[in-house]
Amino acid sequence: MSEPFIYELGEPGRHGVDVPDVDVPETPIPAEFVREELPLPELSEADVVRHYVHLSQKNYAVDVGFYPLGSCTMKYNPKVNERMARLPGFVNLHPLQDPATVQGAMQLMYELQAMLAEIAGFDAVTLQPSAGAHGELTGVLIMRKAQIARGQGHRTKILVPDSAHGTNPATTTMSGLRVVELPSDKNGNVDLEALKRELDDDLVGLMITNPSTLGLFEQHIVEICELVHQAGGLVYGDGANLNAIMGIVRPGDLGIDVMHFNLHKTFSTPHGGGGPGSGPVGVTAELAPFLPGPIVDVDENGEYIWKWPEQSIGRVRSFHGNFGVIVRAYTYIRMHGAEGLRRVSEDAVLNANYMQARLQARGDYPIPYGHRTCMHEFVAQGKISGAAGVHALDVAKRLIDYGFHPPTMYFPLIVHEALMIEPTETESKETLDAFIEALTRIAEEARTDPDLLHTAPHLAPVRRLDEVRAARRPILTRTPPAHRATK
Amino acid sequence: MSYKYDESARYAKSHEWARLEGDVVVVGISDYAQDLLSDVVYVELPEVGATVSAGEAVATVESVKAAEDVMAPVSGEVVAVNETLEDTPEVVNEDPYGAWFFKIKPSDPSELDALMDAAAYEAFVAEEEAG
Amino acid sequence: MRFNPNTDADRRAMLDAVGVKDVADLFHDIPAEHRFPALELPPPLTEMEVIREIQALAEENVNLDQFACFLGAGAYRHFTPSVVDMVISRNEFYTAYTPYQPEISQGTLQATFEYQSMAAALTGMDVANASHYDGATAVAEAVIMAINVHRLKRKKIVISPTVHPMYRQVTRTYTQGMGLNIVGDVSDGQNDFRALLGLCDNETAAVVVQNPDFLGQLHTPNEMQDLANAVHEHGALLVVATDPIALGLFTPPGHYGADIVTAEAQSLGNGLNFGGPYLGLFAFRNNLVRRSSGRLVGETVDAEGERGYVLTLSTREQHIRRAKATSNICTNQALNALAAAAYLAAMGKQGLRKVAELCWHKAHYAADRIGQLEGYEIVAEKPFFKEFVVRCPRPVAEINAFLLDEYGIIGGYDLSQDYPHLGDAMLICVTEMNTREEIDDLVEALAEVNQPGVPLELEVGS
Structure with missing residues (x-):
């Protein structure tokens, strides 16, 4: 059943909040400034609550069930995180308060900077970036500025493997640099010969996701970093897949110069239906002076202070970062400690390998890199033998009917009909078994009754949606037309 | 899969067709290209009067999941664009050889000779499909 | 560990299925000399202990409930009604990912569509996107969008000195590799439109002002309309940063000629939170939609003709257009936009x-x-x-x-x-x-x- 659009609810004259009367002498408001009408809904408080409860019931979420969305690390979000982030001593802090009045908050940030640096092997960390892509922009601008500082400002080229997230090339362009794509070899590693051909005097650096989006650990990572460094380049690590390697290996130890963290993936902060995230960036000592400011430092009296790195690229957002997200990640790390984080990565990798092994044993779905041990995720293909007309999309939609969130579809781009599966460590063996069972039954359905898949999902709040219609004649808002800018 | 080909057109490796009509070259995308894209939802056209060179990206064609450049198959001046595609992009799927994107007055008509004829293009498509 | 459900017996069975003896064997691709570093982190804490520690940190701060x-x-x-926190605490909203599977994300999608609609209504614009990170990055994205609208052919940006200093700093940070010429904000800090227009020419992609400005002052709708007309005569776009609470009372930028409207919309139902997460409101005219940045939700129908919502016009975005995308944004401030929507719905007209x-x-x-x-x-x-x-x-x-x-x-x-x-x-x-x-x-x-x-x-x- 469809929930009415919010402007279809309510009645003129209703309101959901009582605002107090003016308790000071009034000052006339000049009529020339005042808007004629304010086209907002008119609902009672209960109308609002029911509307949003109804909408929430149309959503799938980690707290509803298994969400093996590859590359997104949809792990369970501990509830104590939420409780800590809502403490009045954090929520009700103005970002421009005198540092002397916010020492507790600054201490938390300082400690998180240090803990992230330790986990990934870096010398300095900024918590300012608001998301992974924002961290990438920060990191690439740092690389660019570091090259200028080295007297290498003529360099313009960033190498990006063909398995990379779209954010890597998009970030490169935003930074005013140009992308050269590197092919992957048959084992899913970067093609070393292709890399060597691109190592010249135009190289700013390489962006690499390790483990890669194929769920594989780059087997030549140390050599790759050395080669790039020898050519005068820097190595950017996309930390999207850090969940596989906490306490297993530190990117900084492998030769990565700069890396972003996704607190909303690895460190269990909830995704919020698409955000907010937080994308701190870690760097080597050489790059530390270029970090965006301010970062938290401690002075000789033990007071926490804001500090601007000497050659900062500038700030990348207002204030200090998504502090509410930072509190959650801090809580998570403090609960786990070193052993706990290693256990997280071990279990994440074991869960993925278990699923890969079982799916491979069943043989319904090709696993192009199944000959390798995967990390925290792996890529299968929605190409079922004996069911030629069935695509990854159909398998994904049918999984919904079995009560699961589908894997990431059609990514990475270098695998046809990709289904990228990331179970995370917070899922039990029973859940993984049930998912494998569902995939097996779907493969059977694909062979016997493919229409069941083509028309799936059957049990979701809505049927398949017409995306072509949405894109051809976009309806992006519904408001009373009289109030639109373009009449 | 079997695709339609316009025998009177020549073809680029990037899947544009180019048809000489009088002294202008009319350009669109092939049946194979529209099928690869699936439902076309948007077309962005060049400006009339723009000077373009062969191989230059001058228009864009988009489906829900992809955005592809359309290259000028020959050098010259854009003398007309098919504005009806902006409102009805679906005709690119329905009639790929009728749904022209733009017309170029070529500076060097011999550039057309460097393109494939229908038979060569059909073989090229077969190769792409196999790969 | 309470968050990892598998028992030792489960692990044993899983290792057997994989065909390895020990979980350490799964990491043979990692260079041996770097494998299993000893991390120096504080010891793990139980929930009770962690609450005690973090509460102590929170209590060290001077919070605005007391001052x-x-x-x-x-x-x-600003005041946040209780319903807002109830809405954003619904597990189905806050523990969902980006709505990539529309059939099981109609809650997020419809709520976002409604946010877009209310944000457009509030600003008087045609379209609003699903959010940018905050007010500062929204201005930076608006500037980049203006450059894209002019197909990179105009490289000059005129920005008023009374635009929030951080918005100006972030705009410079974002665009430092693009070779832009950003002028206008080195004067004596007055929001003098004549001086700004004096800098505007046919190389200018956008003029950026704030109303009410950083110093709190309001320009009349007529002054703003005159500015817009003059900016448009140069073929440039007018970007207006504004305060969404002010729009409860004052003529919105969409009614005086703005092409892109940005705002720090934290005020709409989001706490101060020591600076984030906040909400970058981003609205614009219909004719700019193909060059716009950020996620957009659109209305459509399902296979049975029922109304539904999907992410749309994604070909602008990084996951499809990659190096040619209009922005690299992916994760945004969805939950903060939800809070703003619930706030606007509850507050109402x-x-x-x-x-x-x-x-x-x-x-x-x-x-x-x-x-x-x-x-x-x-x-x-x-x-x-x-x-x-x-x-x-x-x-x-x-x-x-x-x-x-x-x-x-x-x-x-x-x-x-x-x-x-x-x-x-x-x-x-x-x-x-x-x-x-x-x-x-x-x-x-x-x-x-x-x-x-x-x-x-x-x-x-x-």
């Missing part, structure tokens, strides 16, 4: 207007009383909304230290760094959250700090 606050400058203390009126009256009451104090001067050439500049008889840092120590008041923003030409000037913010008593206390404290005998050197916390 009167007159600090704004881009982050505002009447409530938001009343909040804006309260801000106006209380701020003017405060300004009126402070302006009567000896040694203080209200610096306002134009009407203001909820913030105003006060020139003070002593350095603002000293005054603020006194206010905090003696009165438990967090004073206004010290403008001496960003606008030195204003002298000892403080930007005071008054919202509906400030009671008359708080305002009267502030006036009393400001009077007292200007009395002879009040020590000049005060240290916070002393």
